[in-house]
Amino acid sequence: MYEIDYEKLRDDLLDYFGTAAFSGISPAMSEVARVENADEDELLEIAQECKWNLQKYYH
Secondary structure (H helix, E strand, O other), X not given: OOOEOHHHHHHHHHHHHHHHHHOOOOHHHHHHHHHHHOOHHHHXXXXXXXXXXXXXXXX
């Protein structure tokens, strides 16, 4: 059985939303805070909302 690398997922989500926030997309700042404070279940929820392929996070 595979497990998800939550640390990598969090880092990638922070990069994604951080880049958007730096580009001036203000709602992305609240998403950065959400990702920083998210537990594992919420990280998965955020990634699914963004329609990310989670297979690359399996190890």
